[in-house]
Each structure stands twice: as C-alpha cells, then as structure tokens.
Amino acid sequence: MKAFSTTLQSTMLAAAFLAGAPALAQHAGADHAQHGAAAASADSTDGEVKKVDKASGKLTIKHGELKNLGMGAMTMVFRAKDAAMLDKVKAGDKIRFTAESVNGALTVTSLEVVQ
Numbered sequence: 001m002k003a004f005s006t007t008l009q010s011t012m013l014a015a016a017f018l019a020g021a022p023a024l025a026q027h028a029g030a031d032h033a034q035h036g037a038a039a040a041s042a043d044s045t046d047g048e049v050k051k052v053d054k055a056s057g058k059l060t061i062k063h064g065e066l067k068n069l070g071m072g073a074m075t076m077v078f079r080a081k082d083a084a085m086l087d088k089v090k091a092g093d094k095i096r097f098t099a100e101s102v103n104g105a106l107t108v109t110s111l112e113v114v115q
Contacts, residue, residue: 043068043100046114049093050075054086059108066099069106079107089113 047063062075078099080086085108089095097111 044096044098044110047095047097049089049091049095051091052086052089054083057083057086059086059089061095061097061108063097063099069099069101076106079105081107081109085111 043066045064045066047061049059050062051060053059057080058077059080060075060077064073065071079102081102089111094114095111096114098109099106100109101107102109
C-alpha cells in the first residue's frame with residue numbers, strides 16, 4: 001500500500017508539473033523574442049558612406065567591426081537589400097547599419113543616417 005501511495009504522489013507531482021509547462025514555454029517565447037530584438041540591434045555597426053552606386057544597387061561603406069559576419073573594420077562594397085536605401089544616403093553620410101550574407105552576397109539589410 002505504501003508503494004502505491006508513493007507512486008500516486010509521484011504521478012500527481014508529474015501531472016502538476018506538466019500542467020504548468022505550457023505557461024513556462026509561453027513565457028520563455030516572450031523572452032526569446034525580446035532577446036532576438038536586442039541581438040538585431042547588437043548586429044548593427046557604425047559606418048560612413050564612401051560611394052553610392054545606384055546603377056549596380058551597391059554602397060561602399062567604411063565600417064566598424066561586423067561581429068555577426070566575423071569581419072573587422074574596413075572599407076568594402078555591399079549590395080543594398082532595397083534600392084530605396086540608395087536614395088536615403090550620399091557619400092560622406094554617417095550611418096548605423098546591419099549587414100548580412102544573403103545568398104552569398106554581403107547585403108545591407110537596414111540602415112539609418114545618424115548625426
């Protein structure tokens with residue numbers, strides 16, 4: 001009888017734990033989404049536009065370290081994810097941008113002009 005009581009208590013304890021698991025998963029999902037937004041802004045870096053080439057859809061940027069791409073500071077050419085980005089900037093503009101490898105091409109996925 002004692003073994004049955006212990007088994008029953010263990011089963012009830014496991015059921016109570018599993019009943020709370022969805023709530024824990026929902027909470028963890030919210031934390032993960034917030035972490036994702038923080039990571040996206042952490043992938044941004046400062047740069048200076050050196051050249052805008054609208055014909056080829058590219059920007060030459062002198063930039064700081066791109067941690068998400070494992071690259072140090074340098075000047076290089078990037079594709080613009082959206083052609084409208086090219087209208088937002090001119091040579092000499094200071095920017096904050098995010099670059100990613102898209103289909104094997106280094107691509108500016110977001111940018112903003114900073115003062």
